[in-house]
Amino acid sequence: MTESTAPAPYKKKYRNLAQCVIEHITHNIQTGVLKPGEKLPTESEIMALHGVSRTVVREAISHLQAAGLVQTRHGIGTFALEPPAANLGIHNEAIVTVRDVLAILELRISLETEAAWLAASRRSEEQVTEMAAVLKKMQTGSAQEEGSVNADVQFHLLIAQATGNRYFVEILSHLGTTIIPRARLNTAKLAQDEPAAYLGRVNHEHEDIFNAILRKDPEAARAAMRTHLSNSRERLRRAQELFEAQQA
Secondary structure (H helix, E strand, O other): OOOOOOOOOOOOOOOHHHHHHHHHHHHHHHHHOOOOOOOOHHHHHHHHOOOOHHHHHHHHHHHHOOOEEEEEEEEOOOOOOOOOOOOOOOOOHOOOOOOHHHHHHHHHHHHHHHHHHHHHHHHOOHHHHHHHHHHHHHHHOOOOOHHHHHHHHHHHHHHHOOOOOOOHHHHHHHHHHHHHHHHHHHHHHHHHOOHHHHHHHHHHHHHHHHHHHHOOOHHHHHHHHHHHHHEEEEEEEHHHHHHHHHHH
């Protein structure tokens, strides 16, 4: 094993334990500590290195798979893939206002509606099984905002991965949690909505996307994704108009 046995050489306040593992392995892949085709340490070794549970390690590996950074070969192990191309000039820390998030949503509508169409055409049975598991996690974790956001990101990355086109994965991976509006803003509060009702509608929209991909219906998948993202944009647009009216 050539992966570093020390944490990545930078300090961060990690959102959760899985994110710590994700950031460390991603750093090692991007800096060449883990080279393409090289096997990652075993689950037990990663658990010992980071002091986390097997569940945390598996969640991190699942996220890295969806991001196209690693590939798991059942019965053999998990291997590093070629790291994504250099960043796109979109800096997460600069996306802070409602208008910033609206602009990202416009980009996503163009990108992810076609990703959903391709995913419904090309997805494997294993990929829909992974999507179903993440969708369930999203629904059961609705009361825990952080867990819900992470599962939401993973769901959209799995759809990108199911396209079979690594560039969809690279772009969404680069955007990170900025693809989920509530990761940047309290969208329920902005829209003057009850949080549980808000998340319920979001989860229902995700179910529609998943069901279309499950039955291999590209047009329905494209329409469901457009509806989901357009609804998010409309909720934020109305919230922005209300805010501006209050400031006038």
